[in-house]
Amino acid sequence: MQWDKLYSAKRTGSEHKISSSPETIRNSFVRDYDRIIFSSAFRRLQNKTQVFPLPGPVFVHNRLTxxxxxxxxxxxxxxxVGDILAAKYNKGSEDFQEFYKYELPSVIAAGCLAHDIGNPPFGHSGEDAIRIFFRELEGDAKKRFDDRLSENQKRDFMFFEGNANAVRTLTHNFNENSEGGFRLTYSTLASIVKYPTDSLNGFNKQNLFTKKSGFFDSEVGVYKTIAESLGIPSLSETGNVFVRHPFVYLVEAADDICYRIIDFEDAHRLHIISIDTIKELFLSFFDNETGYDAREKVEETFNKINDDNQKIQFLRAKLINLLIGRVSNIFIEKEMDLLAGKVSKPIIDYLPENELKLVRSIDEYSYANIYNHRSVVEIEIAGYNVIGALLKEFFNAVLSPKSSKSQKLLQLISKQFVITGDESKLYNDIQSIVDFVAGMTDLFAVDMYRKITGMSFPQIK
Structure with missing residues (x-):
């Protein structure tokens, strides 16, 4: 791969327009950011669980924040990273200099903004609930599912993946006439595909690129077009497996940094983790630092702050800043391997041994005390029940679209999700109901679950 080929202002749905926007206020990549942040799919993230249940009397992060x-x-x-690349290749074209010095930050920010846009309600348990529903099909439903869908299509549902659903959400036109979905640039779309393979070749944990899946059967053609345009090599002559675009590592690193630190901040607000535990773990990153980042300096400022929440915010800011510097340097050190598609671990896993050990300590503590906290487990169970029940009702309606109940259920599905009732298009119809359910907020899913199961009676407004 080559740095001067890895960015493009081409957009899905309008590939014939290949030049960057001439406007100086909002270039092509800033437009990506704006299109995502003003979209309803992004706004719905405000009521999707990050880790802890929503809403509550204590503010915790949701998918949007x-x-x-x-x-x-x-x-x-x-x-x-962009500044370093622009300086290193200062004899590159004006377009190259402009992109890496000024526009790469917008691409990575837009990719980060969209990285969770395909996640269903109720956190990761929502993904599991969708997978389990389709894996446990029985009788005629299973027979028709097996007969009408290809192996790759079946695995799209049986191994449903929020990352792949993000690509679908951003590129599919649903029931609109215009093609290309959000019409984002190839650069931004490529930056969110952490696992550049389809469902059939994915979920092989021996390879970072195939650990999960990055696009559904319906979006294979979209990703192939992006890969060809940006010069992303294929790893398989027969299957849809590609190397990662280098920008992916930056989007992934930003997520890796944030969730580890922010989950601790939320857990402290909920009195799950003590400030002493956070202090010891976070301050340990500064043991070998000097100057203003020396541990004694950081600890001195920390001790002068009166409010515990402010203390945590101070440590959070210091640690994020430290890790940004570390990740940026590692990215540049790995430049040749990144371009060769040979970086086999997330960038954060290349931290110095002492710091990587601290990251692992955070992971272990989080798993034991945060992700298995009672409130988290309760919402995960609720997610299984709610999403499983919704899929059961709508899936049965798709299989028997002419029955009286099915016709009424299908009326509840937004018109943007097309249900054809055509047996030869069963894959597309199932995708539509999964699109509908995965796009729900937590509260909307619970409300619909209660109404269609008769647990609450809808009121006329």
Missing amino acids: HSLEVASVGRSLGKA
Whole structure:
């Protein structure tokens, strides 16, 4: 891969327009950011669980606030890396200099903003609920599912992946006449595909690129077009497996930095983790630093702050800034391997041994005390029940669209999700109901679940 080929102002749905926007206020890549942040799919993230249940008397992060913070960190990473690349290749074209010095931060920020846009309600349990529903099909439903869908299509549902659904959400036109979905640039779209393979070749944890899947069967053609345009090599002559675009590592790193630190901040607000635990873990990153980042200096400022929440915010800011510097330097050190598609781990996994050990300590503590906290487990169970029940009702309606109940259920699905009732298009019809359910907010899903199961009676408004 080549740095001067890895960016493009081409957009899905309008590939014939290949030049950057001549406007100086909003270039092509800033437009990507704006299109995402003003979209209803992004706004719905405000009522989708990040880790802890929503809403509650204590503010905790939801998918939207998390995505905004990841975008902020991603912009800084893009700026740090872009400046170095622009300086290193200062004899590059004017377009090259312009992109890496000024526009790469917008691409990474937009990618970060969109990285969770395909996630269903109820956190990761929402993904599991969709997978389990389709894996546990029985009888005639299973037979028709197996007979009408290809192996790759079946795995799209049985191994449903929020990352792949993000690509679909951003590129599919649903029931609109205009093609290309959000019409984002190839650069931004490529930056969110952490696992550049389809469902059939994905979920092989031996390879970072195939650990999960990055696009559904319906979006294979879209990604192939992007890969060909940006010079992203294929790893398979027969299957849809590609190397990662280098920008992916920056989007991933921004997410890796944020969720580890922010989940601790939320857990402290909910009195799950003590300030002493956070202090010891976070301050340890500064043991070998000097100057203003020396541990004694950071600890001195920390001790002068009166409010515990402010203390955590101070440590959070210091640690994020430290890790931005670390990740930027590692990215540049790995430049040749990144371009060769040989970086086999997330960038954060290349931290110095002492710091990587601290990251692992955070992961272990989070798993034991945050992700298995009672409130988190309760909402995960609720997610299984709610999403499973909704899929059961709508899937049965798709299989028997002419029954009286099915016709009424299908009326509840937004017109943007097309249900054909054509047996030969069963894959598309199933995608439509999964699109509908995955796009729901937590509260909307619960409300619809209660109404269609008769747990609550809808009121005429």
